Amino acid sequence: MADGLLDGDVPQRMLQAAAAAGLDLEQALHGDDDALRPTDVAQPALLFVECAIHARLPRALAVVAVAGHSVGEYAACVAAGALAPEDAMTAVVARGRAMAAMREGTMCALLGLDAGAAQEVCAHVRDRSGEVVVVANLNAPGQVVISGSRAGIEAATALAKKRGARRAVALNVSGAFHSPLMAAAAKQFESVLDGLPLRDPVIPVVCNVDASPARDAATLRDRLRRQLTSPVRWSETVECLVAMGTTTLVEVGPGAVLTGLAKRITPDVTALAVHSADEAATAVAEAQP
Numbered sequence: 001m002a003d004g005l006l007d008g009d010v011p012q013r014m015l016q017a018a019a020a021a022g023l024d025l026e027q028a029l030h031g032d033d034d035a036l037r038p039t040d041v042a043q044p045a046l047l048f049v050e051c052a053i054h055a056r057l058p059r060a061l062a063v064v065a066v067a068g069h070s071v072g073e074y075a076a077c078v079a080a081g082a083l084a085p086e087d088a089m090t091a092v093v094a095r096g097r098a099m100a101a102m103r104e105g106t107m108c109a110l111l112g113l114d115a116g117a118a119q120e121v122c123a124h125v126r127d128r129s130g131e132v133v134v135v136a137n138l139n140a141p142g143q144v145v146i147s148g149s150r151a152g153i154e155a156a157t158a159l160a161k162k163r164g165a166r167r168a169v170a171l172n173v174s175g176a177f178h179s180p181l182m183a184a185a186a187k188q189f190e191s192v193l194d195g196l197p198l199r200d201p202v203i204p205v206v207c208n209v210d211a212s213p214a215r216d217a218a219t220l221r222d223r224l225r226r227q228l229t230s231p232v233r234w235s236e237t238v239e240c241l242v243a244m245g246t247t248t249l250v251e252v253g254p255g256a257v258l259t260g261l262a263k264r265i266t267p268d269v270t271a272l273a274v275h276s277a278d279e280a281a282t283a284v285a286e287a288q289p
Contacts, residue, residue, distance in 0.1 A: 010055040017086035043096035050075035067206040080201035098185040105176025112166030136178035147179035186228040211236035
């Protein structure tokens, strides 16, 4: 993952911030997938790659707004000029540790079920059993992720299949992210967020919790504070980016999952992924009209 991304001012500042927080991120980036899998390593690693690639993008691009999925929202804040890369790294190391410590519950992706039906399934299980189970990610039409207690997820998965879900995929996660079971992690992380030196963004950040643009530091801080226990409204976020005038959706990071989702959410809008330093200098420029 680290090839071609370690050189330059932004990557080095981020590596130093991770080291100051007690994480040898450079070693993890040179390791295998198992080294990168734990939540408290995966989140800083994703942030590092996203910001390192973004730093290589052409500066002349006309960017309407930015957004990020879950931890990617911190990279979006960096891209928007609201947060220094090293400060984002310090925050994300703390975020990953707080979330990794909450080992209660799990998550499951429901394919072929719309958001309304998934909400009804979760409500039914909560009402009948008292178990915690909520919609955590509204990723795209027909792709919803639920989060909650293991018993709640098991019951909701079984009911979802009866109500038309084509497939249920258990996620390899350490806890029930973006659910009320993250309340203790959110509380632990609160002091970090309170001290985070956020600035007013130069361009709007469309946030996960309400799929609307944040244009000042106070709004960003509030939405980041609510993020751990709230659903990621990604489908609506992409729709908001397009409504604001975005004509090309660019995924910056190690993969192309969000590009695939974007093509399902807004099939008439160009979506592409830039997932290496080598691609960054040319791919987006070539996509411009």
